[in-house]
Amino acid sequence: MAGLTAPLLGLQKKSLREQALSALRTAITSGELAPGRHLVETELSEMLQISRGTLREALRQLEQEGLLSAGPRGRLSVRHLDEKEIRDIFAVRAALESLAARTLCELPDRAHAIQSLRQTIDVMEAAQDLSLEERIESDMNFHRTLCRLTGNETLLHSWESLEGSIRMSIMFGGLEKGVKNMSVDRHRDIVAAIETGDASLARKTIRAHMDSAAANLVA
Amino acid sequence: MAGLTAPLLGLQKKSLREQALSALRTAITSGELAPGRHLVETELSEMLQISRGTLREALRQLEQEGLLSAGPRGRLSVRHLDEKEIRDIFAVRAALESLAARTLCELPDRAHAIQSLRQTIDVMEAAQDLSLEERIESDMNFHRTLCRLTGNETLLHSWESLEGSIRMSIMFGGLEKGVKNMSVDRHRDIVAAIETGDASLARKTIRAHMDSAAANLVA
DNA sequence: TGTAAGTCGACTGTTTACAGTCGGTCGTAG
DNA sequence: CTACGACCGACTGTAAACAGTCGACTTACA
Numbered sequence: 099m100a101g102l103t104a105p106l107l108g109l110q111k112k113s114l115r116e117q118a119l120s121a122l123r124t125a126i127t128s129g130e131l132a133p134g135r136h137l138v139e140t141e142l143s144e145m146l147q148i149s150r151g152t153l154r155e156a157l158r159q160l161e162q163e164g165l166l167s168a169g170p171r172g173r174l175s176v177r178h179l180d181e182k183e184i185r186d187i188f189a190v191r192a193a194l195e196s197l198a199a200r201t202l203c204e205l206p207d208r209a210h211a212i213q214s215l216r217q218t219i220d221v222m223e224a225a226q227d228l229s230l231e232e233r234i235e236s237d238m239n240f241h242r243t244l245c246r247l248t249g250n251e252t253l254l255h256s257w258e259s260l261e262g263s264i265r266m267s268i269m270f271g272g273l274e275k276g277v278k279n280m281s282v283d284r285h286r287d288i289v290a291a292i293e294t295g296d297a298s299l300a301r302k303t304i305r306a307h308m309d310s311a312a313a314n315l316v317a
Numbered sequence: 318m319a320g321l322t323a324p325l326l327g328l329q330k331k332s333l334r335e336q337a338l339s340a341l342r343t344a345i346t347s348g349e350l351a352p353g354r355h356l357v358e359t360e361l362s363e364m365l366q367i368s369r370g371t372l373r374e375a376l377r378q379l380e381q382e383g384l385l386s387a388g389p390r391g392r393l394s395v396r397h398l399d400e401k402e403i404r405d406i407f408a409v410r411a412a413l414e415s416l417a418a419r420t421l422c423e424l425p426d427r428a429h430a431i432q433s434l435r436q437t438i439d440v441m442e443a444a445q446d447l448s449l450e451e452r453i454e455s456d457m458n459f460h461r462t463l464c465r466l467t468g469n470e471t472l473l474h475s476w477e478s479l480e481g482s483i484r485m486s487i488m489f490g491g492l493e494k495g496v497k498n499m500s501v502d503r504h505r506d507i508v509a510a511i512e513t514g515d516a517s518l519a520r521k522t523i524r525a526h527m528d529s530a531a532a533n534l535v536a
Numbered sequence: 537t538g539t540a541a542g543t544c545g546a547c548t549g550t551t552t553a554c555a556g557t558c559g560g561t562c563g564t565a566g
Numbered sequence: 567c568t569a570c571g572a573c574c575g576a577c578t579g580t581a582a583a584c585a586g587t588c589g590a591c592t593t594a595c596a
Binding site: 113151154155158159162163164172183186187189190192193194196197201250251252253255256259260263 | 332370373377378381382383391402405409412413415420469479482
Binding site: 113114115148149150151152170171 | 578579580581582587588
């Protein structure tokens with residue numbers, strides 16, 4: 099937990115609030131702040147070296163992202179995910195990414211999008227031998243890119259709002275299980291489906307990917 | 318805009334932040350705060366009779382809901398939606414509600430859910446002769462209920478995060494156009510599809526409903 | 537010994553004050 | 567008349583202080 103201060107001292111291009119947001123997100127999704135852990139504002143503000151007012155703005159955002167749950171009298175704690183919630187999160191994720199895939203399928207000239215996706219998969223492939231964290235990172239990047247390439251800002255925003263929950267799910271289920279679902283081939287299948295323009299196939303591929311990911315996590 | 322203070326003076330069961338949140342949401346989705354309008358913190362805090370700190374927490378939340386857009390140096394303004402964005406919002410909405418419908422279809426005993434949905438439609442029917450606002454309210458209630466009945470909290474939360482944008486879309490497209498899509502029959506079709514348990518049919522019904530709604534709004 | 541009242545402490549909700557920064561405007565010089 | 571520069575106002579970012587509330591612990595009394 100002492101590492102919480104470090105990220106803030108570095109690169110000061112962003113506002114303190116955004117820095118605190120990133121630091122907290124990382125701390126939560128990395129397990130540094132364990133699920134169920136009660137958060138005390140004064141404690142956190144001191145650790146992050148920021149004022150409570152600024153911290154509270156960040157906490158509101160995290161709360162909305164579903165990383166924190168509010169107890170009585172505004173007491174915040176790190177959200178705890180049970181198996182059903184993980185499945186639910188991945189169901190919503192699947193719905194969003196299915197929309198993304200379908201949207202890309204309907205794109206007349208999706209060559210550039212296909213190329214971009216392939217590029218992210220290449221990065222994944224190169225990360226195979228790296229740490230679990232970096233493999234997860236490259237996987238998330240693929241899926242985020244999938245949403246971004248649609249040009250649907252609302253879709254991207256919704257997905258990003260879910261990103262924290264997804265990361266928590268992976269952490270909760272265990273990183274080892276998490277990376278199991280990140281096979282390069284699976285992702286190539288998705289891109290291939292999009293390339294054919296078969297929206298139905300793309301949707302099925304995405305859903306299968308998500309279902310197995312969720313199933314593996316809760317197993 | 319003078320009406321902004323009123324909601325806060327009444328029922329003080331919620332925190333000031335939540336009251337401000339509701340007041341601002343209403344002000345934006347009702348058009349009282351016009352799209353593109355620049356928001357000044359001191360101005361708003363004075364109107365709502367709350368401090369800037371408390372106000373800022375509410376603003377962060379609205380920002381995340383997509384009702385506000387951030388300009389340079391954190392300048393906030395009411396988000397302006399163009400036609401593409403409205404279509405995009407409804408595409409995401411369709412994806413979420415399709416998931417809801419599919420989930421309900423797969424529910425073994427969905428009799429209770431069906432009944433709840435029928436009830437909300439009855440309310441819609443009774444609201445036919447009331448104001449546009451009330452008709453919209455009853456329509457939103459149906460769709461929110463659709464998501465809630467799945468028991469998927471993440472789905473409900475994602476939908477509610479989108480609710481503000483949906484309301485803005487309706488306001489932007491014109492309330493008259495908005496209510497056109499809220500025919501009782503359409504909604505009965507959705508419930509009927511869910512009742513049969515045909516997930517594919519339910520999905521198609523939802524998507525048709527959403528597509529026509531979006532199309533009407535931007536027409 | 538059990539219970540009830542009272543006190544202490546911790547935490548959140550809220551407000552007020554201060555600092556920094558950007559843009560505009562007015563004045564002046566070329 | 568234009569261009570440059572210093573001042574001024576407005577607004578956000580941030581910090582510190584105040585107030586209220588709930589729970590826990592202690593103590594007194596039956």
